[in-house]
Amino acid sequence: MAAHSINRFDYYAAPRAPITWPHAVGVIPRQADCFQHREAVEALQRAVFGGGAAVLCQVLSGTGGVGKTQLAAHYARGCRRDGAVDLLAWVTASSRESIVSSYSRIASDVVAADSSDPEQAACRFLAWAETTERRWLLVLDDLADPADLRGLWPPANPRGRTLVTTRRRDAALGGRSRIRIDVGLFTPAEAESYLAAQLAAFGRQDDRAQIAGLAADLGHLPLALAQAAAYVVDLGLNCAEYRARLADRSRTLSELVPDDSGLPDDHRAALQATWSLSVEHANRLRPAGLARPMLHLAALLDANGIPVDLLTSAPALRHMADHRPAGGAHSQLVPLSVDEAVGALRCLDRLSLADHLSVGSRQRVRIHGLVQRTTRESLSTSERDTLAVTCAEALIAVWPTFACESSLEQALRANAEALISHAGSALWQSGCHPVLLRTGESLGATGLVAAALSYFQALHAEACRNLGSDHADALTIRHYLVTWQAEMGDLGNALTEFAVLVEDRLRVLGPDHPDTLAARGDMAAMQGRAGDPAGAGVSSAEVLHDSLRVLGPDHPQTLTARLNVAHWAGATGNPIAAVKDCEALFADTARLLGPEDRRTRAVRLHLALWRGEAGDPAGAVLDFEQLLTDQLRVLGPDHPQTLNTRHDLARWRGKAGNPEAAVAAFEHLLIDQLRVLGADHPDTLTTRHDLASWRGEGGDTRSAVSALEDLLVDRLHLLGPDHPDTLTTRANLAYWRGKDGDPAGAVIATSELLADRLRVLGPDHLDTLTTRHNLAQWRAEAGDPAGAVVAEAEVLADRMRVLGPDHPHTLSARHHLAQWIGKAGDPQDAAVALGRLLVDQLRVLGPAHPAILATEASHAFWSEAAQHE
Incomplete structure (x- = not known):
């Protein structure tokens, strides 16, 4: 069932946990058996300190296979053993992209750079290396082309050393700042x-x-x-x-x-x-006949680490079974076992064709890029195409549909990217292979939203070339493209593009095609996110009507449409209806899909949310606790959905009146999200935001302001000034500055924010209306209750027009307007307005809603004030 965003607090991202020095990045190759302490070892030592002055860059140059990498590794291990470096980084330099990617990973560790922009992160690392007092050694292994280092040469910092291995002997590799050491064959x-x-x-x-x-x-x-x-x-x-x-x-x-x-x-x-x-x-070697087809598979994947699960998946087993010798016990009719596939890997490991390693709790296979290249070049075009499709199917077989543990996600994506670079047009022969879509989804799911958007832009151009712009797969790629455009914060243009996409799907596929219905449903959701929840509700109801007619009541897309209708009912001010709809939907999804299906869990999550919004925060806490228990059992503690449920549970504990418990829960959650997701992931940023907010709710307003100031810096850097999340951070920062004793500053900050929200979101967006409401509040707090009355009356009129008279935001505006009327000197009118509000709140929200208690208290206060006037 398609997941749609749930309105939460606005969120943000904490500084990374400091790294431990000395620090290593990349894997130094293990020392070869019977390592020869040959002349090149001494030549390298002389080059480093030749003439008594340290030379900062050495280049080991020679033909492939002469042992340049082993010499570099020997030197690096010595530096690490002797405590001569604080940072030791091993970079595979076989392409510019690989260098930039490695620099980006180093920058992510040492300067908390944003890895979604590898070029910028690489520049940040080089700037750090130029000025740091830390001692560093950077090994650039297997440099294929000196031009790949243009603009990327490590700086000449006396605290740093650079060691390059390469087959090249270009003049650019020598000169005064570098000593080239020609590494020859063994004597x-x-x-x-x-x-x-x-x-x-x-x-x-x-x-x-x-x-x-x-x-x-x-x-x-x-x-x-x-x-x-x-x-x-x-x-x-x-x-x-x-x-x-x-x-x-x-x-x-x-x-x-x-x-x-x-x-x-x-x-x-x-x-x-x-x-x-x-x-x-x-x-x-036993199992006979399997090492070669295993090597063929590995040749198209990531040289730096192929998960063993990928090479032992069902598609991989079928490939090896199809290519092993026929006859006897090894007939193609006999299924291949995982143990036999692992045995094939061990055969390759024995012959030094691959390294079968254990990395943490998972096994990886590393294979030299030159071995891969030699293997690929030994294959015919048709063989390579068939292998590419097999590898793609293997990736899909082991790649979880929804977010998985981050190191596995990164490894699978790296293998997919390597495969795509070798596959050519093979993955377009029968349309767009699903692995192409999954790779882009993975970028976005791990927080690399900008990278996901760029990926789908390029993928759409390739789809148009291979399939044509009206092909169903090209339209699907456009669907992803517009989705990530919206996630980047460009909701207005994304909504426009989605409308065009729906028209094209109607034209190409017809109104009753499931893809057309899905596009309409997602466009409705985007309509709501862009500031029109009422329109989203109407559109979602139309999609549900057509889904029932075309697909039937039990189809998963119909269930999704029902969930969307329930969500927008709640978002437009009727959480009680949303609860009833979700309760009925939960019974149906549990019956049709099972209680542990992800779509059933999604319904449970919405049910808990709207139960809380309907005035029962304690019931929401109970629902989220039960959901979390099931997710821990089914998904495990580090699954992103489990972490998200912990977030929602912490939030509703705070809303149920226990801000201290919310703060403690968010603090523990943030530690785990930093470990599992990283500091720049959107969910981590969300937790930082809510942690700050609940610290403020618990009375520590100074801490809330400081944390939100840090978050704003990070969101400006990661998302830009106009992203909705950045604007929300500014709104909350202004709020807590006001609560911390600076209402005049809150007025200024909120006024500036209002101008930007009007420009970015438009005048009728809920966030714009909320900003106008906040501005009125801070004017009252700053000593201008009369001005607040005028401003809030205007807000109330617009909320009545946009949201209707019964929306909680409209009712809230009436409450605040009455309060400021009283503070402006008219307690009688305030009491009358609050009395009328009570009647409407009881009708709309019910007698148990917490807002009723707040209105009753205000009514009693101003009634008494009017009597003593």
Whole structure:
């Protein structure tokens, strides 16, 4: 069931928890077995402190596989072991995008930068690195093109060091500020020593002449030597037998090497032959025939971490079963097990073709980008297209439809992005593959709203090229695009775009198509968010009528339409009707979908909300407590929906008269949201806002002002000055400044806010009307009750026109107007107005509503004042 926003307090984002120094970012590769302390190690040390003065940047340059990365890792581990650095960052520099992304992640840690704008975050990191007193070492591993570092070279800060590994020898990598160290192959002695040591580690001895010959055959290339040693040991060969196989296959494999490779030709064939032999050897290990198809899958995914669950999903198992040898126990008709797939990963790990790692509670597979590239280039176009679709289906199979634990979400999105970059048009062959939509959804769901909007803009352009603008999938992408445009705060333009989308769906799909009905329902919701809840209610009722006719009463979209009607009934001032509608809907969703279905939980959430708004905050607390218990059992404590329910529960505990309990609950929730979601996630910002508000309600107005001031800085940075959340933060900051003893300042701040809300939202938006009401209140508090009477009378007239006479906001305006009439010197008229208000409140809200008690108290006060006048 589609989820729609629930009106909460306006929310905001706390500073990140400080990081612990020393700090490391990225994963340093593990030290190779039998690491050779060769001349390049000493050359690097001399380069760092050559001539007695420290040189701030060293560039390790050489052909692929010579061990540049291992040398850099050896140096980095030494710096960490000796306590020589406070920040150690390992950056995969294979593309500019990768560099910017890594800088962005570092900036997110050290300066709390917004990772939704990676370029800006990278600039912030470089600025920090230029001025910090912290000692840092930045390793830029596998730089593919010096041009990728244009504008991104780490600064020349005496407290910092930069180490670059690259295959390139461009002049741009040298000069006065950088020392280039040419890393060559192993010397013959080093290569022979390495091979002998590897064999001896497994109790193997071999002829020294054959060891020397094999080292020479492999060009003394460290990576090739490592794989050859594993192959010789695991297959039980001697060096002479291996040399014969290598010689027999190298010329054939060299013909498969593309001309555009960046590796020198004289070493490239041997390296390719070694990898080819390693793959074949891994493929013969038990479970036989599975290592190669597993490697093919991994070649299209994220080199830095592929979740094992992804490679053992049902689509992945089908792919491997389809490509294993036929006959006997390994017939394609025999289903493949997860254990067999994991066994295939272990085969690749044994042959050094992949690293099978445990990261926290989850297993990941890391595979060198060059191995991936070699594997991809060995496939035909049709094979790559088929693999791309398989990987996409695997991602969809393991990717939760709704928000999941953040590290898993990030890993799945990184793999999807890698797949998309390799897939070409394969994911458009039968329309837009769902993984393309899920990737964009993930960006927005994790708080990267701007990135989600940019993603769907680009995706829509691609859909138009591949499918045409009227294709159903292109229209669906537009639906997502407009949704994220609204989330960025551009509600007016988003509503206009949604209206155009509905017209196009009516034209292309017809009025009764489910996608047309869904678009109409979401447009109604946006209509309400843009300031027309009454119009949203009417539109939602029309959608419900058509959904009942077209889809029937039990269809999930019909249930969604019923929930929307209930929501807008409450939002337009009839929470009692909303409660009744939600109670009936809950019974139907529980019957049709089950009590633990996410859509049933959504109805329960709305029911709790409107129960509270209908004047029963204690009942709302009880409902939210029961919902939270079920979510903890079904979803777990860190699921975003569980965290959101904790937020709602804390809020209603405060509304039920216990602000201290609300503050304590929000404080604990904020800790968990910072850990799970991050400091910039919208839900985290929301909790910061409500925590400040309830501290104010508990009497600590100074703390509320300080927290809201910090929040406003963050929301201006993250969202911009015109986003509704930014404007709401300004409204609440003005309110608590007034409560903290500065009503005159509150008048000024609220007046400025009113001008911006009129410009951004228009005169009839609920938030604009609320701002006018607040301005009248602060005028009264600042000593101008007569001016407040005039202003509030105008607000009341407009609320009557926009919301109707029975809306809670209209009734609230009547209460405040009567109060200020009394303060302006006319207690008799105040008492009369409050008496009339009581009659209407009893009729609309019922006798148990808390607003009745407030009006009765005010009526009694002004009645007594009138008698003593």
